[in-house]
Amino acid sequence: MMDRLVRLLRKPGSKDAVEGIAPTQRIKREEEEGSENITIYVMTPKRAILDRWLDWVVRASGSKFVFCAILAGLLTWALLGIPYGRTDTWQVIISDVQAIICYVFDSFLVRQQLNEYDNEIRAAAQVQSRLISHARMLNALKKEINEQRSVHGAFENSPLDIQERETALPEDTKFGRAIGLCARILGHLVTSILFWAGVIIWIGVGTLRNWSNDWQLYMNSASSALMVFVFSFLANIHERHSTYMKRCLDAIFCVDSRLELKLRELTDDNLQNQPVVIPPPRVNWIQRTIFYYADFVGTLAGIAILLTVVAIWVAVGPILKFNANWWLLIGTYAGLIGMNDAFVLRNMQARLSGYVDAEHEKIDKEDERLFNSIRLEIPTGKEHADNSLSSRVSRVMCRISAHELTVVAGFLLLVGLVIGASVMRWSLTGQLLCNVPPSIIESFFMIILIAGHNEEESRKVAELQSMYERRLRLLSFVKRFEALRDSSAHPPQKLAVDSTFLRSVSREYEYLPSSIAFASDLRKRGRRLSVGHDSTVPTSD
Incomplete structure (x- = not known):
């Protein structure tokens, strides 16, 4: 029993090996009946019912409806703030509501990133699985390909088939393109500069307001409102990104399945696609700790802890007579945890995306080896990097913010804020100390998250586009070879x-x-x- 408990506690944070096997394409005989071949990417559902339910809730949190509802709520809050915004109670209540919403979105964003990694790494494993079959069957045809090339010359340079002239991946929706434009604006370097300019102006106004609690509450309310918007925006672009990536993978798998079926018809090969196992990434103990925390937050345990904390907070309300300190308690807790989660989210975004990129590089190398084996020119990939000054500075900021030591620094800052508030005996000023700086830092990291998402989405789309074009080129080549072989087997009589x-x-x-x-x-x-x-x-x- 104790060993089982130890294994259960050690499981979070460890990335297991991922096994993927592409669905084998069966040649349909006229006399045979059966299920159709699977030609798209099928995501693996979670086993536990509660996990599937939580995934549904996470997808709903990133929906267009929830995003519009959040915008409507923020607008209502701004309008009601005209008559009620000058009271401390109003600002504290709004701050608490926003802190709880942000804390919930923290957990949802962590789970979104974990789900995205799982889907993309399994898709990469399936592509590698089918590549093994492609290489085996093309190797069996290599002698015939060389014979046809000696007779007909470079037949692979003839124009593409009509149905294969469209080499672009599916387009995003109009709403998706509009959200993408907003993401590029929010993630731009100028937005970060304007953000810190506003913070500096607020600090300058502090001398005029004698560094009062009201002065701190204004920034706390403004940064909290910004965080609610950015969190809901991030949830929406993550969900939109997952949906669009699924459409792109479907297009790639469709062409890859046609290529596999055509090769099986030419070689009469009935061997099943082999499973491919992607080993877990090697990480240091700091990164393992970060992943441990992320797995904990992104599961039902993290939601359960949040609900427990809220229940305890409500229970102690009568003891504290529902005063201002009581109202700030939940906001303080959610603010400190939210700041730490912001550091963790940025680290996860970079690390998990890097693991997927490493598998895509393996696919690129295997594709290149496959093209070289049949002496076929490989399509050149499109350059996706933006080398402008703004993009270069943003990439440097993203690399620094994603480092493990940055997460450690964020945790030490959290501990320092808690110590400072304890010295002040958790007075109103002490709690605001644990609210305002974390809100500012968390808001900035959310902007960095958007910038990182923009960079990674552009890179992934470019990688998938190149992968798609290579498979179209192979399919066109194999179809031309088939036509030439058929014509050689039945030459026209003189x-x-x-x-x-x-x-x-x-x-x-x-x-x-x-x-x-x-x-x-x-x-x-x-x-x-x-x-x-x-x-x-x-x-x-």
């Missing part, structure tokens, strides 16, 4: 002309240059012949 006809033509056109006369008459009379049959041509008209 026109049969008897000797009587030749003597007749020779006598009639003695007075003309023999070659011109013969060719002219042969064209006229040859139209009446049936190509492919032995025909005796009459000697006269």
Whole structure:
């Protein structure tokens, strides 16, 4: 029992090996009946019912409806703040509500990133699985391919088939493109500069307001409102990104399945696709601790802890007489945890995406090896990197913010804020100390998260686009080879002309240059012949 408990406690944070096997494409015989071949990417559902339910809730949190509802709520809060916004109670209540919403979205965003990694790494394993079959069958056809190339020359350079001229992946929806534009604006370097300019102006105003609690509450309310918007925005773009990636993977798997089926028809190969196991990434103990915390937050345990904390907070309300300190308690807790989660989210975003990129690089190398084996020119990938000053600075900021030591620094800051508030005996000022700086830092990290998402989405789309074009090129090549092989197996028969006809033509056109006369008459009379049959041509008209 104790060993089982230890294994259960050690499981979070460890990335297990991922096994993937592409659905084998079966050649359908006329006399056979059965299920259709699977030609799209099928995501693996969670086993536990509660996990599937939580995934549904997470998907709903990133829906267009929830995003619009959050915007409507923020607008209502801003309008009601005109008559009620000057009271401390109003600002504290709004701060608490926003902190709880952000804490819930923290857990949802962690789970979104874990689900995205799981789906993308399994898809990469399935592509590698099918690549093994492609290499085996193309190797069996290599001798015939070389023979056809020696006869017909570089037949792979002929124009693409009509149905294969469209080499672009599916387009995003209009709403998705609009959200993508907003993401590029929010993740731009100028937005980060404006954010910190606003913080500096607020600090400058502090001397005029004697560093009062009201002065701190204004920033706390503004940063909390910004966080609610950014969190809901991030949930929406993550869900939209997952949906769009699924459409792109479906397009790639569809072409890859057609290629596999065509090769099986040419080689009569019935071997199943082999499973591919992607080993777990090697991480240091700091990264393992971060993953441990993320797995804990992104599961039902994290939601259960949040509900427990809220229940305890409500229970102690009568003891504290529902005063301002009591109202700030839940906001303080959610603010501190939210700041730590922001550091963890950025680290996860970079690390998990890096693991998927490493598997895509393996696919690129295997594709290159496959193209070289059949002496086929590989399509050149499109450059997706933006080398502008803003993008270079943003990438540097993203790398720094994603480092493990940055997460450690964020945790030490959290401990320092708790110590400072304890020295102040958790007074109103002490709790605001644990609310305002974490809100500012968390808001900035959310902007960094958007910038990181933009960079990674552009890179992934470019990688999938190159993968898609390579498979279209292979499919077109194999179809041309099939057509040439069929024509070689059934060559057109020559026109049969008897000797009587030749003597007749020779006598009639003695007075003309023999070659011109013969060719002219042969064209006229040859139209009446049936190509492919032995025909005796009459000697006269």
